[in-house]
Amino acid sequence: xxxxxxxxxxxxxxxxxxxxxxxxxxxxxxxxxxxxxxxxxxxxxxxxxxxxxxxxxxxxxxxxxxxxxxxxxxxxxxxxxxxxxxxxxxxxxxxxxxxxxxxxxxxxxxxxxxxxxxxxxxxxxxxxxxxxxxxxxxxxxxxxxxxxxxxxxxxxxxxxxxxxxxxxxxxxxxxxxxxxxxxxxxxxxxxxxxxxxxxxxxxxxxxxxxxxxxxx
Amino acid sequence: xxxxxxxxxxxxxxxxxxxxxxxxxxxxxxxxxxxxxxxxxxxxxxxxxxxxxxxxxxxxxxxxxxxxxxxxxxxxxxxxxxxxxxxxxxxxxxxxxxxxxxxxxxxxxxxxxxxxxxxxxxxxxxxxxxxxxxxxxxxxxxxxxxxxxxxxxxxxxxxxxxxxxxxxxxxxxxxxxxxxxxxxxxxxxxxxxxxxxxxxxxxxxxxxxxxxxxxx
DNA sequence: GCTGGAATCCCACGAAAGGGGGATTCCGGC
DNA sequence: GCCGGAATCCCCCTTTCGTGGGATTCCAGC
Numbered sequence: 250x251x252x253x254x255x256x257x258x259x260x261x262x263x264x265x266x267x268x269x270x271x272x273x274x275x276x277x278x279x280x281x282x283x284x285x286x287x288x289x290x291x292x293x294x295x296x297x298x299x300x301x302x303x304x305x306x307x308x309x310x311x312x313x314x315x316x317x318x319x320x321x322x323x324x325x326x327x328x329x330x331x332x333x334x335x336x337x338x339x340x341x342x343x344x345x346x347x348x349x350x351x352x353x354x355x356x357x358x359x360x361x362x363x364x365x366x367x368x369x370x371x372x373x374x375x376x377x378x379x380x381x382x383x384x385x386x387x388x389x390x391x392x393x394x395x396x397x398x399x400x401x402x403x404x405x406x407x408x409x410x411x412x413x414x415x416x417x418x419x420x421x422x423x424x425x426x427x428x429x430x431x432x433x434x435x436x437x438x439x440x441x442x443x444x445x446x447x448x449x450x451x452x453x454x455x456x457x458x459x460x461x462x463x464x465x
Numbered sequence: 466x467x468x469x470x471x472x473x474x475x476x477x478x479x480x481x482x483x484x485x486x487x488x489x490x491x492x493x494x495x496x497x498x499x500x501x502x503x504x505x506x507x508x509x510x511x512x513x514x515x516x517x518x519x520x521x522x523x524x525x526x527x528x529x530x531x532x533x534x535x536x537x538x539x540x541x542x543x544x545x546x547x548x549x550x551x552x553x554x555x556x557x558x559x560x561x562x563x564x565x566x567x568x569x570x571x572x573x574x575x576x577x578x579x580x581x582x583x584x585x586x587x588x589x590x591x592x593x594x595x596x597x598x599x600x601x602x603x604x605x606x607x608x609x610x611x612x613x614x615x616x617x618x619x620x621x622x623x624x625x626x627x628x629x630x631x632x633x634x635x636x637x638x639x640x641x642x643x644x645x646x647x648x649x650x651x652x653x654x655x656x657x658x659x660x661x662x663x664x665x666x667x668x669x670x671x672x673x674x675x676x677x678x679x680x681x
Numbered sequence: 682g683c684t685g686g687a688a689t690c691c692c693a694c695g696a697a698a699g700g701g702g703g704a705t706t707c708c709g710g711c
Numbered sequence: 712g713c714c715g716g717a718a719t720c721c722c723c724c725t726t727t728c729g730t731g732g733g734a735t736t737c738c739a740g741c
Binding site: 682683684685686687688689690691692693694695696697698699700701702703704705706707708709710711 | 712713714715716717718719720721722723724725726727728729730731732733734735736737738739740741
């Protein structure tokens with residue numbers, strides 16, 4: 250059980266010496282924070298964590314050898330309670346999402362001020378997910394429902410939607426027909442129409458489109 | 466083109482009079498903010514926006530009549546540039562995600578301090594996505610990849626993963642074989658292994674599992 | 682009352698996909 | 712050096728799909 254006076258132990262993984270040491274200095278010289286390690290590669294950091302894992306890791310993405318994203322995945326596997334905050338210059342969707350998928354719970358840009366960074370570390374440690382504002386916006390935007398109909402996509406009828414749903418679950422024509430108590434030929438006809446409207450040529454393509462559309 | 470001196474116009478939608486007026490007072494009495502309206506229902510707010518939509522809307526969720534989430538959807542449809550921030554006591558996943566899907570770009574809890582709230586409004590207006598820290602964490606957690614292996618799921622080899630990805634895009638065996646410059650029989654063998662490991666019996670089932678796993 | 686879309690059913694044909702075998706080569710770990 | 716997994720290739724046989732027609736019924740909107 251920790252209390253107010255327990256400093257947050259922080260490790261830095263960053264290959265550029267100057268940045269790494271600057272961060273370590275900032276952290277160790279701040280009240281309530283304890284820099285317990287600064288490493289120039291993910292491999293070295295992981296090695297050191299075997300002895301003592303930190304509360305929080307500031308992780309660069311562009312590292313020599315194992316990337317910061319890969320390292321995050323490994324870290325979270327071995328030490329699930331370690332909180333990883335990506336600290337990087339990248340703000341492309343791909344890196345953001347792969348980082349979060351890997352288990353990072355914070356994602357801040359390197360242009361963050363020292364004060365804000367310390368604040369973010371402490372937020373992370375308290376169970377929040379600090380993100381630079383542009384990052385947060387990107388994350389939130391992935392939730393926005395896609396417009397009712399994609400350009401050029403004709404809407405499906407009720408019955409077609411129904412059949413598409415079953416199709417996506419892998420049911421055979423025969424099974425769909427039985428479920429809906431209609432003939433298999435009817436099912437085939439509906440599916441033809443679905444394919445034409447969705448511009449696909451196989452059930453798999455249709456299913457993938459459907460799943461992407463429904464599961465956000 | 467706005468500049469530093471243009472106040473951010475804010476509307477409040479909140480059915481509890483005391484809260485509504487408190488917010489309006491806070492906003493109108495703060496530098497850089499302009500309370501242009503406070504409404505006790507979504508319907509009334511929408512009516513008023515026809516005359517002048519605000520930059521930012523603080524939206525309660527639990528409203529009489531149309532819910533704040535429904536209202537957000539409508540608002541974003543008619544005035545896409547309006548920034549909606551949910552301001553609520555709820556922090557269940559369902560309300561959070563439905564709000565974000567509806568187009569909200571901020572989600573803060575009502576226990577937020579006045580200072581922080583003003584800061585959040587301004588962050589929202591600058592293109593960020595302010596979220597209370599517990600909310601941000603929930604949002605981020607939805608990105609976490611499902612544990613490396615679901616119970617009873619054997620891991621796929623590199624080659625199998627590769628083929629599964631192509632399979633999910635709807636490529637035929639022949640096309641996959643050509644892309645990877647291997648024989649079609651090899652493709653078939655890999656796919657058999659994939660199906661066995663994933664406990665599925667068709668490419669569609671495999672594709673759906675794959676898509677759900679990768680696209681969050 | 683006509684028109685058109687939705688939903689239903691039918692047929693035939695060829696192309697894919699799925700299931701079950703078996704086999705070889707390569708490589709890394711014990 | 713042996714073993715096992717990964718990756719490769721091969722064959723046979725059955726089922727399911729995808730495509731391209733055509734047809735009927737029902738109902739709502741004009």
